Amino acid sequence: MIAAFTWCITALSLTGTILNVKKNSLCFWLWAxxxxxxLLYDLWLGTYSRAALDVVQLAFAVWGIFAWKKKVPST
Structure with a gap:
């Protein structure tokens, strides 16, 4: 069960990378x-240094969501 969960997360993350290469902003949502x-998995395992990396990467994904929003021209 856990192995299937981690493989799904891996596939999700790699799909995000592919979308990033294609300049599709959905990548940041998948990464988030x-x-x-x-992060939840690493906290459950007690791998806190890895969880810290997850927090930083999550922050970058959220940053990307806001940075890549389409700008609406003001009229």
């Missing part, structure tokens, strides 16, 4: 979900 899942 994936990083949150990895």
């Amino acid at each position: 979900v994936g990083n949150t899942a990895w």
